Each structure stands twice: as structure tokens, then as C-alpha cells.
Amino acid sequence: MSLYHLILGLLNDEKLSGYDLNKKFDQAARHFWTTDQSQIYRALHKMLERGWVDVEVVVQDDNPNKKVYSLTRDGRDELRQWVTTPILDDTVRESWLGQIHFGAVAEIEQILPLLNANRDEIVRRLRDLEAIASAVPDVYQYADHMTDDQVLRLLTLEYGLAIHRTALDWVDKAIALIQRRVEQAQKQSES
Amino acid sequence: MSLYHLILGLLNDEKLSGYDLNKKFDQAARHFWTTDQSQIYRALHKMLERGWVDVEVVVQDDNPNKKVYSLTRDGRDELRQWVTTPILDDTVRESWLGQIHFGAVAEIEQILPLLNANRDEIVRRLRDLEAIASAVPDVYQYADHMTDDQVLRLLTLEYGLAIHRTALDWVDKAIALIQRRVEQAQKQSES
DNA sequence: CTGTCCATGTAAGGCGTTACATGATTGT
DNA sequence: ACAATCATGTAACGCCTTACATGGACAG
Numbered sequence: 001m002s003l004y005h006l007i008l009g010l011l012n013d014e015k016l017s018g019y020d021l022n023k024k025f026d027q028a029a030r031h032f033w034t035t036d037q038s039q040i041y042r043a044l045h046k047m048l049e050r051g052w053v054d055v056e057v058v059v060q061d062d063n064p065n066k067k068v069y070s071l072t073r074d075g076r077d078e079l080r081q082w083v084t085t086p087i088l089d090d091t092v093r094e095s096w097l098g099q100i101h102f103g104a105v106a107e108i109e110q111i112l113p114l115l116n117a118n119r120d121e122i123v124r125r126l127r128d129l130e131a132i133a134s135a136v137p138d139v140y141q142y143a144d145h146m147t148d149d150q151v152l153r154l155l156t157l158e159y160g161l162a163i164h165r166t167a168l169d170w171v172d173k174a175i176a177l178i179q180r181r182v183e184q185a186q187k188q189s190e191s
Numbered sequence: 192m193s194l195y196h197l198i199l200g201l202l203n204d205e206k207l208s209g210y211d212l213n214k215k216f217d218q219a220a221r222h223f224w225t226t227d228q229s230q231i232y233r234a235l236h237k238m239l240e241r242g243w244v245d246v247e248v249v250v251q252d253d254n255p256n257k258k259v260y261s262l263t264r265d266g267r268d269e270l271r272q273w274v275t276t277p278i279l280d281d282t283v284r285e286s287w288l289g290q291i292h293f294g295a296v297a298e299i300e301q302i303l304p305l306l307n308a309n310r311d312e313i314v315r316r317l318r319d320l321e322a323i324a325s326a327v328p329d330v331y332q333y334a335d336h337m338t339d340d341q342v343l344r345l346l347t348l349e350y351g352l353a354i355h356r357t358a359l360d361w362v363d364k365a366i367a368l369i370q371r372r373v374e375q376a377q378k379q380s381e382s
Numbered sequence: 383c384t385g386t387c388c389a390t391g392t393a394a395g396g397c398g399t400t401a402c403a404t405g406a407t408t409g410t
Numbered sequence: 411a412c413a414a415t416c417a418t419g420t421a422a423c424g425c426c427t428t429a430c431a432t433g434g435a436c437a438g
Contacts, residue, residue, distance in 0.1 A: 001397080002286035009293035019417050032288035034281065039398065041419060062407065064417040076296070083290045084301045086308035090225060091426095095193035097223035099274045101347045102200035104340035105267070110275045111343065117277035143368055149295035151368070152302065156292045159361050166357040170350050177334055177342070192425080210389050230426065232391060253435065255389040282398095 002087075003043050006033050008052060008071060008079040015056075017066040018044055031129060031160040044069055052078055100174075109182045112175065119171045126164040133157055193278075194234050197224050199243060199262060199270040206247075208257040209235055222320060222351040235260055243269055291365075300373045303366065310362045317355040324348055 010016060010024050018041045025035050044067075047053045052075035055067050071079070096118055103111040139146070139154035146154070201207060201215050209232045216226050235258075238244045243266035247259045262270070287309055294302040330337070330345035337345070 002284075002289065003397085006286070006289050006293075009289065009296070012293070012296055017417075018419090029289070029292070030283065032283060032285045032292060034283045036399075037417095038400085038419075042397095045419095060416090063415085064406070066417060079293065080297050083294050084297045084305065086305050087287050087290065088308070088312070089286070090312070092221065092223060092225045093193070094223045095197070095280070096278050097347045097350060098193065098197050098200065098220070099278065100343050101220070101223060102197075102203070102270065103274050103343045104338070105200070105203060106271050106275045108339045114275065114277050117279070121279070121281070140364065140368070143372070147295070148299045148372070151372070152291050152294045155365050155368070156288045159288060159358075159365075162357050162361050163354060166353050167350075170353050173331065174346050174350075177331070177346070181334070181339070181342070194425085208389075209391090227427075228389095229391075229428085233425095236391095251388090254387085255434075257389060 002033070003035060003039065004047055004052070005079060005082040007040070007043055007047065008075050008082070011053065011069055011071050012076065012079060015068045015070040017058075017068050019066065021069075031125075032156060047075070051075075108178060108185070112178055112182070115171055115175050115178065119168070119175065122164055122167045122171060126161070126168060129157060129160045129164060133161060193224070194226060194230065195238055195243070196270060196273040198231070198234055198238065199266050199273070202244065202260055202262050203267065203270060206259045206261040208249075208259050210257065212260075222316075223347060238266070242266075299369065299376070303369055303373070306362055306366050306369065310359070310366065313355055313358045313362060317352070317359060320348060320351045320355060324352060 006025075006029060007021060010021060010029070016024060018037070021040050021044075022035075022037050025033060025040075044053065047069075048055060051072055053069045054072055055069055057065055058068050059065050096114070099114060100111065103114070136154060136157075137146075139151055139158060143151050197216075197220060198212060201212060201220070207215060209228070212231050212235075213226075213228050216224060216231075235244065238260075239246060242263055244260045245263055247261070248256055249259050250256050287305070290305060291302065294305070327345060327348075328337075330342055330349060334342050
């Protein structure tokens, strides 16, 4: 299970509550993992059982008390083991591609909204990644002045950037191609 | 649920048994969806209940009898509806990227096997896609001589090709960068 | 005679999503 | 007044994976 290990990864940087972890996933890990509150809470309970984390209740005056989790030695060992074990996962789940693949069951012009919705989503994600990237140095140029940790994290960011730029390029070409076909079909039906 | 609709898509091309569908997914749909036998059988039962498909038992002499499924009118309507409804899915699940992100908890040279395993997987998938692409005309050049169905299916293939070429490019750069760091660290420890 | 192909399924258990529940504090 | 933020969780339901069960035909 990857969620458990990604939580271990985040807890290795700093102690966090379930609530904090949920935000961290949204901020620092959203280019490789998405999850939600209820899943995180249940995962933390199980990780406690397994002895991967410790809890500490922090009493607060202004806000509800919180349970702050930190790694145990076992948790750190488990994390180290996980990051060095290649994951052989060949599952693919891109249903929107399936929609396009079978798109001809509908009228071709009805595929354009689909492609456009997808383009919007790609652009949104790309903008997010570019916002992060604009605040940090270029890993390919300045890696020599960085720690291993910085280099690895920036590389995952570069992956996201490269993939989304390629996806944007593809969707633009696809939209242009389909639009041209729709227009040609209209001209033919007019003449 | 996308699996149901992808099954509808495959059944729209031709009548198939559960066994056949399993093979089809592996052959014709593996660049956008992966699944397995038991899931397909259960999906077909539910799709029968919903009236999206019909069954017909085909008695065979040499082999076990098979149940051949075909689309009903409702099934075709459902499929048509599905392909034109944009799926807003922002879930991301790339645990191998997470491993690299947190890779510095281990020694940097232990990340290389991870990157190499990933490179192998990307190359394997790219070879598969290229094998299919080599047998068909270039969609960007010859779209005018193709049906809508052909164009859409080839576009999904082009997407896979573009993404995997970008991924390969990235992983090669990442391996080169990490390898350089490992070598520099060794030189420093020698001197 | 061992393994693969044909062909159908069930069972168990874990993962993931959505909705619900509570309740104080702070900002508009 | 209303919504958002802080903070923890439970319940229900469905999806997905893995393993198991059956049994004939055919190839090496």
C-alpha cells in the first residue's frame, strides 16, 4: 500500500496531525498522489497498530486538540525499505482516453467539448506546476549546488512539467484535427 | 464506473464472451485500461441486471460452452451518453514518483535501480505502442482518408506514444544526473 | 505427463469515495 | 448571520485484487 508509505515520507520531514497531512498532500504531493481526510485518519490508526508511528496529543486553547504523529524507528526502516523497492505496477486507468477511443459512437462534433474539458484540466495542472517551478532553480543547471533531497524532489516536478506539456501539445493537435473534420463535413453537407 | 462503459465500447464493435473481453482489454485497450477476468465476469452480471447487455449461450463440442454478450438498445444509449460526458477526475496515483520524491531517505545510489526499473517499464510499453503504430498510417498526415472511428483510435495511440517518449526522455536525463552525482561523491571520498 | 488454452465463476479482504456527525473560533 | 477554518472521526457501499475451484482438449 502506497498511501501508508507516502504518509511515512511526509512524517519524516516533520511531525504532523491527520489534518495537517491532508493539507500536505494537497500542497506538496498532489503531483504524484491524491487522497482525502477519512482515508488518512484510518491509515494513521492502522499505522499506529503496526508500530510505524507514535501519537502525542497536543492540547490547544483556541482550537480543538490535535493528535500529532511522528515516525518510529520501525516506520523509518519501513520507509527506507519502500523507497528502494521498485514497484511493478502495470495498471492503467485513463477512462477519458477510452471515451475518445470509442468516441465515434456519438457525432464527431460532440467529442470537441470532451477534448476542451480535458485541455482545461491539463492547463490547470500545468499552471500549478509552473507556479512551483518558478520559485526554484533549474535542477538540470544547478544540481551541483543542491542536496540529494532537493535534486530528487525537483526531478519529480520536472517529470510533471514534461508530461503535462506533452499532453497539452497532443490535445491541441487533436482539437485542431477534429475541428477541421467538423468544418469539412459542414461544407460538404452545404454543397 | 468506467469499466462497464469500456465493456460497452468493446461490445459495440462485436459480440464477445467474458473470456474474449479479457483478451480484448489486453490487446486493444491496454493503453488506456487494465482489468482482469473476475472483474469482467462480475461486471457482465450487473450489466445484465441493468439491461445494458443480452446473453446467448453458445454450445461448443471441443471447448466449454460460452456466454456471448451483445449490446441492447439501452446499452448503446448508455455508451453514447457516457462518451460525450466529460469525466472530471483529478485523482493522481504515481507511487513510483513518490519513491523518488522521498528517495533521499536512502543512499542516493540506491535510487538508480529504481530509475532503471522504471526505464525498462517505459521502454516495454513504448515498444508495444510502436509495434501497433508501425502497422497503421500516420493520423496527422492521412486523417482525410480515414473514418472518424479510425482517427479517434489512432489519436489515443498517438497520445500514448507522445507521453511515453517524454517519460523516456525524462528518465534518461534523471539517470544521467544521478549517476554523475554518485561518481562525484565517490571521487570526493577517495581524495 | 506437464503445461497451456478454453471457459466460467466464487470468496475474502482491503482500498477508496461519499456522506454524515460534532463543535468552537474567526472572518465577511 | 453565514461561511470557512480547525480538528477528529464513523458508516455504508462499491471497486479492485488475489486466490481458489472446476474440468476437458491439445501440444511438447
